[in-house]
Amino acid sequence: MNETRHRVLDALSDGPVSGPELAEELDISRSAVWKHVEALREAGFDIASDDAGYSLAAVPEFGGEAVEYGLDAPFEVEYHDSIPSTNARARDLAAAGAEDVVVLADEQTGGRGRLDREWSSPSGGVWLSILFRPDVPMAQAPAFTLAASVAAARAAREVGVDAGIKWPNDVLVESDGDERKLVGILTEMEGEADRASWIIVGIGVNANVDPEDLPAEANPTSLSAELGDPVDRRVFTQRLLELFEELRRDPETAVAEWREYATTLGKRVRVETPDGVVEGEAVAVEFPGGLVVDTGDERVTVSAGDCDHLRPL
Ligand code: BTN
Numbered sequence: 001m002n003e004t005r006h007r008v009l010d011a012l013s014d015g016p017v018s019g020p021e022l023a024e025e026l027d028i029s030r031s032a033v034w035k036h037v038e039a040l041r042e043a044g045f046d047i048a049s050d051d052a053g054y055s056l057a058a059v060p061e062f063g064g065e066a067v068e069y070g071l072d073a074p075f076e077v078e079y080h081d082s083i084p085s086t087n088a089r090a091r092d093l094a095a096a097g098a099e100d101v102v103v104l105a106d107e108q109t110g111g112r113g114r115l116d117r118e119w120s121s122p123s124g125g126v127w128l129s130i131l132f133r134p135d136v137p138m139a140q141a142p143a144f145t146l147a148a149s150v151a152a153a154r155a156a157r158e159v160g161v162d163a164g165i166k167w168p169n170d171v172l173v174e175s176d177g178d179e180r181k182l183v184g185i186l187t188e189m190e191g192e193a194d195r196a197s198w199i200i201v202g203i204g205v206n207a208n209v210d211p212e213d214l215p216a217e218a219n220p221t222s223l224s225a226e227l228g229d230p231v232d233r234r235v236f237t238q239r240l241l242e243l244f245e246e247l248r249r250d251p252e253t254a255v256a257e258w259r260e261y262a263t264t265l266g267k268r269v270r271v272e273t274p275d276g277v278v279e280g281e282a283v284a285v286e287f288p289g290g291l292v293v294d295t296g297d298e299r300v301t302v303s304a305g306d307c308d309h310l311r312p313l
Contacts, residue, residue: 015055
């Protein structure tokens with residue numbers, strides 16, 4: 001949303017304000033005011049108008065403008081009702097030079113997961129990709145993935161869902177030893193070893209979706225299933241982005257905070273890494289995101305892989 005439209009919205013939320021007053025306040029023509037008002041109405045904002053002028057009566061439930069309105073983070077939000085994959089779209093935007101853009105969708109028709117898996121993304125979820133260009137070496141990128149999982153776990157807890165994180169970045173809800181997946185994160189990046197050119201953090205939150213509509217293998221849950229009621233996706237998305245914004249500024253703290261939500265530390269794990277299987281007790285997570293596993297013989301740090309929590313011996 002451009003700066004002037006933001007200012008129109010702010011003025012309307014303090015309304016009623018007349019067209020001429022608005023034009024003068026923002027130093028634009030009356031017809032420009034009218035165009036902004038119409039564009040906002042088209043985006044779903046309910047703008048009342050009477051003798052006293054215009055005022056903001058209601059904000060749309062979801063969408064790009066809705067999420068940007070009142071968002072305390074410097075992201076532009078590009079919204080799609082339906083798109084193959086927000087990560088794929090963010091890659092195109094990266095190639096075109098964009099940054100600090102969030103691609104958000106109600107539904108994905110070709111959502112992608114880790115390890116080349118599909119990610120089922122029916123309408124009602126929060127499927128988004130954050131494209132940014134941090135000034136860090138590529139090796140530090142895993143810290144942003146952990147930051148995203150912390151932001152997602154915290155946002156879930158703020159709406160009352162007791163989420164934890166399985167290394168490296170599965171956000172889960174545990175009950176009676178059963179782990180149900182709530183959020184998945186897929187990070188992609190490009191650049192030289194000493195500096196990432198761009199990073200895309202793709203976050204898929206099963207928000208208002210019925211777990212029955214998701215593949216059973218992942219043992220999925222959703223915010224609405226845990227709470228018994230749908231969540232306000234606009235507010236949830238805003239909090240997720242605001243929390244991520246804080247953490248991306250300070251990746252070392254993000255890793256420290258990750259430990260607070262970790263369900264993996266202290267557990268017996270089996271990690272399938274590109275170099276083979278590592279089994280033992282998960283004892284620590286080190287910046288930028290490696291898991292330290294005590295195999296009984298030695299301590300091994302694994303930086304990538306698929307992690308299973310095992311039953312205690
Ligand atoms: C996983 O396998 O756990 C990661 C899933 C990541 C899914 C998200 S949804 C938004 C973004 N767009 C995609 O195509 N994938 C990610």
